[in-house]
Amino acid sequence: MHEQWTDRQRYEQLFRDHYQPLCLFAYSYLKDMEAAKDVVQDFFFRCWGKRDTLPTPDSFEKYAFRAIRNGVINYQNSAATRTKHNVQSAAPDTYDPQREEAILQKEDQLKAALLLAVQRLPEQRRRIFLLSNGDGYKYSEIAEKLNISLNTVKTQLRKAYETLRQERERLEKLLIYLVIFKMLYTALFF
Incomplete structure (x- = not known):
């Protein structure tokens, strides 16, 4: 258990330190600031739920950028899936x-x-x-x-x-x- 993740103040500091750069990073892919904020807020929501198993603050940045990149991909895939269902396309999504x-x-x-x-x-x-x-x-x-x-x-x-x-x-x-x-x-x- 990582002691620093049980301290709410340290968690809030991580949020303050990383929220804006992560939003800008997500925006660079999505070109939609509201969607970027949604991805980053979802990430931090999940972080709070897993705070006992997250990396230490010194390795958090790398973890956060990778998680946001994955969140962006998931968001784009989800948007693409919604679009496919709306137009009744049968083309499968592949990795x-x-x-x-x-x-x-x-x-x-x-x-x-x-x-x-x-x-x-x-x-x-x-x-x-x-x-x-x-x-x-x-x-x-x-x-x-x-x-x-x-x-x-x-x-x-x-x-x-x-x-x-x-x-x-x-x-x-x-x-x-x-x-x-x-x-x-x-x-x-x-």
């Missing part, structure tokens, strides 16, 4: 291990690129972003801690999210081009 591996690779590449993009943010913007998303500070707490206005905090966070969204979109396009190149290369030379 594709290559698709699963491609999703894992894309996840790792997106995460690495976004971490690099965070590091490239201007110093004050990066600090505000990390205080908000990494340390769980509220906007007013950040403003007080850095001795800046609340509007500055909001503006800097908006600009940070805008930059990170653009970086994610750029990377997704690059990944699509790489997949097409790999398919063409394989078709031409093998």
Whole structure:
């Protein structure tokens, strides 16, 4: 039994630390923030029910991102199943291990690129972003801690999210081009 998971305050801290990044991660696949929030909230609901058997907080992030990725796949499969039933399609759903591996690779590449993009943010913007998303500070707490206005905090966070969204979109396009190149290369030379 993991002692830290029996402490409600630590569980709530994990929620505060990971909720927003996990929502953004789920959103990067679903392109629907409400669906992304549903997947993440369902994950945390299940975590509370299994709190005695979950990994320790230091290994929680890897566990959480993998669980959210699986939750996204389940959500997409569920949506696809509902659509199939609505149109009376008889095509069976199949498990594709290559698709699963491609999703894992894309996840790792997106995460690495976004971490690099965070590091490239201007110093004050990066600090505000990390205080908000990494340390769980509220906007007013950040403003007080850095001795800046609340509007500055909001503006800097908006600009940070805008930059990170653009970086994610750029990377997704690059990944699509790489997949097409790999398919063409394989078709031409093998």
